[in-house]
Amino acid sequence: MxxxxxxxxxxxxxxxxxxxxxxxxxxxxxxxxxxxxxxxxxxxxxxxxxxxxxxxxxxxxxxxxxLPGSANWLFTDDAMQQATPGSVAAHRAQRLRGRDVHDVTCSIGAELYALTGVAATVIGSDIDAVRLQMARHNVPTATLLRADALRPTTRGTVVLADPARRSGGRRTHDPAALMPPLPDLLDVYRGRDLAVKCAPGLDFDNLGWDGEVEIVSLDGGVKEACLWSAGLAKSGVTRRASVLRSDGTGWEITDAEDDTVEEKAPGRWIVDPDGAVVRAGLVRHYAARHGLWQLDPRIAYLTGDSVPDGVRGFRVLEQIKYSDKLLRQTLAKYDCGVVEILVRGVDVDPALLRPRLKLKGATSLSVVIARTGRSASAFVCEAPRAV
Missing domain, CATH: 1.10.10 (Arc Repressor Mutant, subunit A)
Structure with missing residues:
Protein backbone atom coordinates (compact mmCIF):
# COMPACT_ATOMS: atom_id res chain seq x y z
CA MET A 1 0.00 0.00 0.00
CA LEU A 67 8.48 9.60 -15.83
CA PRO A 68 11.63 11.30 -17.16
CA GLY A 69 12.19 14.66 -15.49
CA SER A 70 10.61 13.59 -12.20
CA ALA A 71 13.81 13.24 -10.16
CA ASN A 72 12.65 15.79 -7.57
CA TRP A 73 8.93 14.97 -7.63
CA LEU A 74 6.70 13.89 -4.80
CA PHE A 75 4.47 10.81 -5.16
CA THR A 76 2.09 8.50 -3.40
CA ASP A 77 2.48 4.85 -4.31
CA ASP A 78 -0.91 4.60 -6.04
CA ALA A 79 -0.41 7.89 -7.88
CA MET A 80 2.97 6.81 -9.23
CA GLN A 81 1.62 3.45 -10.40
CA GLN A 82 -1.37 5.03 -12.12
CA ALA A 83 0.52 7.97 -13.65
CA THR A 84 0.67 8.08 -17.44
CA PRO A 85 4.16 7.18 -18.74
CA GLY A 86 5.99 10.29 -19.89
CA SER A 87 6.17 9.22 -23.55
CA VAL A 88 2.41 8.57 -23.67
CA ALA A 89 1.55 11.83 -21.92
CA ALA A 90 3.82 13.73 -24.33
CA HIS A 91 2.11 12.05 -27.29
CA ARG A 92 -1.31 13.11 -26.01
CA ALA A 93 -0.12 16.64 -25.28
CA GLN A 94 0.86 17.10 -28.92
CA ARG A 95 -2.75 16.57 -29.95
CA LEU A 96 -3.71 19.40 -27.58
CA ARG A 97 -1.02 21.83 -28.72
CA GLY A 98 -2.10 25.44 -28.46
CA ARG A 99 -5.33 24.69 -26.59
CA ASP A 100 -6.41 25.69 -23.09
CA VAL A 101 -6.48 22.38 -21.21
CA HIS A 102 -8.01 21.51 -17.84
CA ASP A 103 -6.97 18.16 -16.35
CA VAL A 104 -9.85 17.51 -13.96
CA THR A 105 -8.16 14.48 -12.33
CA CYS A 106 -4.61 15.82 -12.30
CA SER A 107 -3.31 13.71 -9.36
CA ILE A 108 0.43 14.38 -8.91
CA GLY A 109 0.73 16.16 -12.27
CA ALA A 110 2.16 13.76 -14.87
CA GLU A 111 -0.19 14.99 -17.62
CA LEU A 112 0.24 18.62 -16.54
CA TYR A 113 4.00 18.30 -16.88
CA ALA A 114 3.67 17.02 -20.46
CA LEU A 115 1.27 19.84 -21.34
CA THR A 116 3.57 22.58 -20.02
CA GLY A 117 5.04 24.49 -22.95
CA VAL A 118 2.68 22.75 -25.38
CA ALA A 119 -0.81 23.85 -24.34
CA ALA A 120 -1.68 27.55 -24.24
CA THR A 121 -3.00 27.30 -20.68
CA VAL A 122 -2.54 24.40 -18.25
CA ILE A 123 -5.05 23.97 -15.44
CA GLY A 124 -5.25 21.05 -13.03
CA SER A 125 -7.70 20.03 -10.35
CA ASP A 126 -8.19 17.05 -8.08
CA ILE A 127 -10.39 16.16 -5.13
CA ASP A 128 -7.45 14.63 -3.23
CA ALA A 129 -5.76 17.38 -1.22
CA VAL A 130 -2.45 15.52 -0.79
CA ARG A 131 -2.05 14.69 -4.48
CA LEU A 132 -2.96 18.24 -5.42
CA GLN A 133 -0.33 19.58 -3.02
CA MET A 134 2.21 17.25 -4.62
CA ALA A 135 1.17 18.49 -8.09
CA ARG A 136 1.89 22.06 -6.97
CA HIS A 137 5.41 20.96 -6.06
CA ASN A 138 5.91 18.89 -9.22
CA VAL A 139 4.46 21.33 -11.78
CA PRO A 140 4.66 24.82 -10.23
CA THR A 141 3.79 26.57 -13.52
CA ALA A 142 0.30 25.00 -13.74
CA THR A 143 -2.79 26.68 -12.33
CA LEU A 144 -4.20 24.31 -9.69
CA LEU A 145 -7.40 24.12 -7.68
CA ARG A 146 -9.17 21.58 -5.53
CA ALA A 147 -12.39 20.41 -7.17
CA ASP A 148 -14.57 17.39 -7.85
CA ALA A 149 -14.16 16.24 -11.47
CA LEU A 150 -17.94 15.95 -11.77
CA ARG A 151 -18.42 19.65 -10.96
CA PRO A 152 -17.15 21.74 -13.92
CA THR A 153 -15.04 24.72 -12.85
CA THR A 154 -13.79 26.07 -16.21
CA ARG A 155 -15.34 27.08 -19.53
CA GLY A 156 -13.91 26.94 -23.01
CA THR A 157 -11.17 24.48 -22.05
CA VAL A 158 -10.43 21.04 -23.37
CA VAL A 159 -11.27 18.70 -20.49
CA LEU A 160 -8.74 15.94 -19.83
CA ALA A 161 -9.66 13.17 -17.38
CA ASP A 162 -8.20 9.94 -16.06
CA PRO A 163 -10.79 8.10 -13.93
CA ALA A 164 -9.10 5.84 -11.39
CA ARG A 165 -8.93 2.32 -12.76
CA ARG A 166 -9.00 0.63 -9.38
CA SER A 167 -12.00 -0.15 -7.23
CA GLY A 168 -11.40 -1.58 -3.77
CA GLY A 169 -7.76 -2.12 -4.67
CA ARG A 170 -8.58 -4.13 -7.81
CA ARG A 171 -8.42 -3.19 -11.45
CA THR A 172 -11.86 -2.94 -13.02
CA HIS A 173 -13.19 -2.97 -16.59
CA ASP A 174 -16.64 -1.76 -15.55
CA PRO A 175 -16.97 1.92 -16.67
CA ALA A 176 -19.46 2.62 -13.89
CA ALA A 177 -17.01 1.33 -11.24
CA LEU A 178 -14.32 3.86 -12.11
CA MET A 179 -13.68 6.92 -9.93
CA PRO A 180 -15.40 9.11 -11.02
CA PRO A 181 -17.79 6.79 -12.91
CA LEU A 182 -17.10 7.09 -16.62
CA PRO A 183 -20.77 7.39 -17.69
CA ASP A 184 -21.23 10.26 -15.23
CA LEU A 185 -18.08 11.98 -16.47
CA LEU A 186 -19.18 11.74 -20.11
CA ASP A 187 -22.62 13.06 -19.21
CA VAL A 188 -21.30 16.05 -17.23
CA TYR A 189 -19.02 17.18 -20.05
CA ARG A 190 -21.32 16.33 -22.95
CA GLY A 191 -20.83 18.86 -25.73
CA ARG A 192 -17.33 19.84 -24.50
CA ASP A 193 -14.04 18.94 -26.13
CA LEU A 194 -13.05 15.96 -23.98
CA ALA A 195 -10.18 13.47 -23.78
CA VAL A 196 -10.50 10.59 -21.32
CA LYS A 197 -7.75 8.11 -20.50
CA CYS A 198 -9.17 4.60 -19.94
CA ALA A 199 -8.10 1.01 -19.52
CA PRO A 200 -7.77 -0.65 -22.95
CA GLY A 201 -9.99 -3.54 -21.83
CA LEU A 202 -13.17 -1.46 -21.57
CA ASP A 203 -16.07 -2.37 -23.86
CA PHE A 204 -16.09 0.76 -26.00
CA ASP A 205 -18.75 -0.50 -28.42
CA ASN A 206 -21.34 -0.58 -25.63
CA LEU A 207 -20.26 2.77 -24.22
CA GLY A 208 -22.14 4.73 -26.88
CA TRP A 209 -19.05 6.85 -27.64
CA ASP A 210 -19.43 8.85 -30.86
CA GLY A 211 -15.85 10.13 -31.08
CA GLU A 212 -12.51 8.39 -31.51
CA VAL A 213 -11.06 5.53 -29.47
CA GLU A 214 -7.26 5.53 -29.50
CA ILE A 215 -5.32 2.51 -28.23
CA VAL A 216 -1.73 3.29 -27.25
CA SER A 217 1.18 0.92 -26.81
CA LEU A 218 4.66 1.74 -25.54
CA ASP A 219 7.71 -0.39 -26.29
CA GLY A 220 5.48 -3.29 -27.34
CA GLY A 221 3.08 -3.26 -24.38
CA VAL A 222 -0.47 -1.91 -24.59
CA LYS A 223 -0.73 0.89 -22.01
CA GLU A 224 -4.08 2.60 -22.34
CA ALA A 225 -7.00 3.78 -24.39
CA CYS A 226 -7.98 7.40 -24.84
CA LEU A 227 -11.46 8.56 -25.76
CA TRP A 228 -11.38 11.69 -27.94
CA SER A 229 -14.62 13.60 -28.39
CA ALA A 230 -15.77 14.34 -31.93
CA GLY A 231 -14.39 17.88 -31.81
CA LEU A 232 -10.87 16.55 -31.13
CA ALA A 233 -10.99 13.62 -33.57
CA LYS A 234 -10.00 13.73 -37.20
CA SER A 235 -12.95 13.53 -39.57
CA GLY A 236 -13.81 9.94 -40.46
CA VAL A 237 -11.67 8.40 -37.71
CA THR A 238 -13.32 6.33 -34.97
CA ARG A 239 -10.43 3.96 -34.14
CA ARG A 240 -6.70 4.71 -33.94
CA ALA A 241 -3.70 2.67 -32.88
CA SER A 242 -0.64 4.63 -31.74
CA VAL A 243 2.55 2.60 -31.41
CA LEU A 244 5.15 4.50 -29.38
CA ARG A 245 8.74 3.90 -28.35
CA SER A 246 10.55 5.40 -25.38
CA ASP A 247 13.10 6.93 -27.76
CA GLY A 248 10.38 9.24 -29.10
CA THR A 249 9.69 7.38 -32.33
CA GLY A 250 6.39 5.83 -33.28
CA TRP A 251 3.62 5.54 -35.84
CA GLU A 252 -0.17 5.50 -36.10
CA ILE A 253 -2.88 3.80 -38.11
CA THR A 254 -6.61 4.55 -38.23
CA ASP A 255 -9.81 3.04 -39.54
CA ALA A 256 -9.93 5.74 -42.21
CA GLU A 257 -7.32 3.73 -44.13
CA ASP A 258 -8.12 0.98 -46.61
CA ASP A 259 -8.68 -2.50 -45.14
CA THR A 260 -8.86 -4.50 -48.36
CA VAL A 261 -6.64 -7.59 -48.16
CA GLU A 262 -6.30 -10.62 -50.40
CA GLU A 263 -7.13 -14.17 -49.40
CA LYS A 264 -4.09 -16.29 -50.18
CA ALA A 265 -2.16 -19.25 -48.88
CA PRO A 266 0.25 -18.49 -46.01
CA GLY A 267 3.39 -16.65 -47.04
CA ARG A 268 7.00 -17.05 -45.94
CA TRP A 269 6.44 -15.17 -42.70
CA ILE A 270 3.87 -15.02 -39.92
CA VAL A 271 3.56 -11.52 -38.47
CA ASP A 272 2.33 -10.69 -34.97
CA PRO A 273 0.96 -7.12 -35.10
CA ASP A 274 1.49 -4.74 -32.22
CA GLY A 275 -1.09 -5.13 -29.46
CA ALA A 276 -2.45 -1.63 -30.04
CA VAL A 277 -3.36 -2.59 -33.60
CA VAL A 278 -5.12 -5.72 -32.40
CA ARG A 279 -7.00 -3.99 -29.56
CA ALA A 280 -8.09 -1.18 -31.88
CA GLY A 281 -9.52 -3.68 -34.39
CA LEU A 282 -7.20 -2.47 -37.14
CA VAL A 283 -5.50 -5.73 -38.12
CA ARG A 284 -6.87 -5.66 -41.68
CA HIS A 285 -5.94 -1.99 -42.09
CA TYR A 286 -2.40 -2.78 -40.95
CA ALA A 287 -2.24 -5.73 -43.33
CA ALA A 288 -3.40 -3.60 -46.26
CA ARG A 289 -0.80 -0.93 -45.49
CA HIS A 290 2.06 -3.46 -45.51
CA GLY A 291 0.95 -5.87 -48.23
CA LEU A 292 0.12 -8.67 -45.79
CA TRP A 293 -2.90 -10.92 -45.52
CA GLN A 294 -4.63 -12.92 -42.78
CA LEU A 295 -3.97 -16.51 -41.81
CA ASP A 296 -7.68 -16.65 -41.04
CA PRO A 297 -10.31 -13.87 -40.89
CA ARG A 298 -11.04 -14.68 -37.24
CA ILE A 299 -7.54 -14.34 -35.80
CA ALA A 300 -5.04 -11.50 -35.52
CA TYR A 301 -1.97 -13.21 -36.97
CA LEU A 302 -0.98 -12.00 -40.41
CA THR A 303 1.20 -13.54 -43.08
CA GLY A 304 3.24 -12.35 -46.02
CA ASP A 305 6.58 -12.51 -47.78
CA SER A 306 8.21 -9.74 -45.73
CA VAL A 307 8.03 -8.31 -42.21
CA PRO A 308 7.26 -4.63 -41.46
CA ASP A 309 9.79 -2.76 -39.36
CA GLY A 310 9.57 -3.17 -35.61
CA VAL A 311 7.23 -6.16 -35.28
CA ARG A 312 7.81 -9.81 -34.52
CA GLY A 313 8.19 -12.01 -37.56
CA PHE A 314 8.30 -15.80 -37.61
CA ARG A 315 9.96 -17.28 -40.70
CA VAL A 316 7.99 -20.39 -41.60
CA LEU A 317 10.03 -23.56 -42.01
CA GLU A 318 7.09 -25.91 -42.45
CA GLN A 319 3.30 -25.94 -42.18
CA ILE A 320 1.58 -29.11 -40.97
CA LYS A 321 -1.92 -30.12 -39.98
CA TYR A 322 -1.96 -29.86 -36.23
CA SER A 323 -1.74 -32.99 -34.08
CA ASP A 324 0.49 -33.73 -31.10
CA LYS A 325 2.09 -36.69 -32.84
CA LEU A 326 2.86 -34.95 -36.13
CA LEU A 327 4.15 -31.85 -34.37
CA ARG A 328 6.42 -33.94 -32.15
CA GLN A 329 7.84 -35.75 -35.21
CA THR A 330 8.37 -32.51 -37.10
CA LEU A 331 10.17 -30.79 -34.23
CA ALA A 332 12.39 -33.83 -33.78
CA LYS A 333 13.30 -33.59 -37.48
CA TYR A 334 14.55 -30.04 -36.85
CA ASP A 335 16.48 -31.15 -33.74
CA CYS A 336 14.35 -28.87 -31.58
CA GLY A 337 15.01 -28.82 -27.83
CA VAL A 338 13.34 -25.54 -26.84
CA VAL A 339 10.09 -24.28 -28.31
CA GLU A 340 7.96 -21.18 -27.96
CA ILE A 341 4.31 -22.09 -28.53
CA LEU A 342 1.80 -19.47 -29.63
CA VAL A 343 -1.88 -20.29 -30.04
CA ARG A 344 -4.69 -18.35 -31.72
CA GLY A 345 -8.21 -19.61 -32.33
CA VAL A 346 -7.50 -23.19 -31.21
CA ASP A 347 -8.18 -24.82 -27.83
CA VAL A 348 -4.60 -25.78 -26.97
CA ASP A 349 -2.80 -25.02 -23.70
CA PRO A 350 0.93 -24.49 -24.42
CA ALA A 351 1.85 -25.42 -20.84
CA LEU A 352 0.17 -28.83 -21.24
CA LEU A 353 1.34 -29.38 -24.81
CA ARG A 354 5.04 -28.70 -24.24
CA PRO A 355 5.83 -31.79 -22.07
CA ARG A 356 3.92 -34.02 -24.50
CA LEU A 357 6.34 -33.01 -27.27
CA LYS A 358 9.28 -34.66 -25.43
CA LEU A 359 11.89 -32.33 -26.94
CA LYS A 360 15.53 -33.44 -26.77
CA GLY A 361 17.34 -31.50 -29.47
CA ALA A 362 19.68 -28.48 -29.51
CA THR A 363 17.71 -25.98 -31.62
CA SER A 364 15.28 -23.28 -30.44
CA LEU A 365 12.19 -22.86 -32.59
CA SER A 366 8.72 -21.32 -32.44
CA VAL A 367 5.43 -22.99 -33.22
CA VAL A 368 2.34 -21.02 -34.18
CA ILE A 369 -0.84 -23.06 -33.82
CA ALA A 370 -3.74 -21.28 -35.47
CA ARG A 371 -7.14 -21.81 -36.99
CA THR A 372 -6.93 -21.83 -40.78
CA GLY A 373 -10.30 -22.33 -42.37
CA ARG A 374 -12.08 -25.29 -40.76
CA SER A 375 -8.98 -26.95 -39.33
CA ALA A 376 -5.98 -26.13 -37.20
CA SER A 377 -2.48 -25.76 -38.59
CA ALA A 378 0.88 -25.75 -36.85
CA PHE A 379 3.56 -23.53 -38.37
CA VAL A 380 7.06 -24.57 -37.36
CA CYS A 381 9.15 -21.40 -37.49
CA GLU A 382 12.54 -20.00 -36.72
CA ALA A 383 12.75 -18.17 -33.41
CA PRO A 384 11.06 -14.77 -33.87
CA ARG A 385 12.87 -11.58 -34.64
CA ALA A 386 11.90 -7.93 -34.91
CA VAL A 387 12.99 -6.54 -38.27
Missing part, protein backbone atom coordinates in the same frame (compact mmCIF):
# COMPACT_ATOMS: atom_id res chain seq x y z
CA UNK A 2 2.87 2.41 0.73
CA UNK A 3 3.12 5.21 3.25
CA UNK A 4 -0.02 7.33 3.81
CA UNK A 5 1.31 10.85 3.18
CA UNK A 6 -0.28 13.79 4.99
CA UNK A 7 -0.38 17.49 4.01
CA UNK A 8 2.24 18.11 6.72
CA UNK A 9 4.51 15.50 5.09
CA UNK A 10 4.18 17.18 1.70
CA UNK A 11 4.98 20.61 3.16
CA UNK A 12 8.09 19.19 4.80
CA UNK A 13 9.21 17.22 1.75
CA UNK A 14 9.08 20.36 -0.37
CA UNK A 15 11.36 22.29 1.99
CA UNK A 16 15.10 22.94 1.66
CA UNK A 17 15.66 20.99 4.87
CA UNK A 18 13.99 17.92 3.38
CA UNK A 19 16.02 18.21 0.18
CA UNK A 20 19.19 17.60 2.18
CA UNK A 21 17.54 14.75 4.11
CA UNK A 22 16.29 13.12 0.90
CA UNK A 23 19.77 13.32 -0.62
CA UNK A 24 21.17 11.60 2.46
CA UNK A 25 18.55 8.83 2.36
CA UNK A 26 19.12 8.39 -1.37
CA UNK A 27 22.71 7.44 -0.63
CA UNK A 28 21.41 4.34 1.16
CA UNK A 29 21.12 1.17 -0.89
CA UNK A 30 17.61 0.32 0.39
CA UNK A 31 17.70 -3.06 -1.33
CA UNK A 32 16.02 -6.22 -0.05
CA UNK A 33 19.36 -7.20 1.44
CA UNK A 34 19.98 -3.92 3.27
CA UNK A 35 16.46 -2.57 3.78
CA UNK A 36 16.10 -3.27 7.53
CA UNK A 37 19.52 -1.89 8.41
CA UNK A 38 19.09 1.16 6.16
CA UNK A 39 15.68 1.96 7.62
CA UNK A 40 17.15 1.68 11.09
CA UNK A 41 19.86 4.20 10.18
CA UNK A 42 17.29 6.55 8.65
CA UNK A 43 15.04 6.31 11.71
CA UNK A 44 17.95 7.10 14.03
CA UNK A 45 18.89 10.08 11.89
CA UNK A 46 15.44 11.50 11.05
CA UNK A 47 13.01 10.07 13.62
CA UNK A 48 9.33 10.32 12.67
CA UNK A 49 10.22 11.82 9.26
CA UNK A 50 11.84 8.52 8.23
CA UNK A 51 8.80 6.86 6.57
CA UNK A 52 8.02 9.84 4.35
CA UNK A 53 11.67 10.26 3.38
CA UNK A 54 12.31 6.58 2.62
CA UNK A 55 9.09 6.14 0.64
CA UNK A 56 9.78 9.28 -1.39
CA UNK A 57 13.26 8.05 -2.30
CA UNK A 58 11.96 4.61 -3.28
CA UNK A 59 9.10 6.07 -5.34
CA UNK A 60 11.47 8.42 -7.16
CA UNK A 61 13.68 5.47 -8.07
CA UNK A 62 10.69 3.52 -9.40
CA UNK A 63 9.45 6.53 -11.37
CA UNK A 64 12.77 7.38 -13.01
CA UNK A 65 12.24 5.33 -16.19
CA UNK A 66 8.48 5.84 -16.39
Missing amino acids: GYDFTPSDVTYLGSDCAAEALAEVDRLELSTRTRLADIGRARTRFGDRMPALVDTVLLRRKAAAK
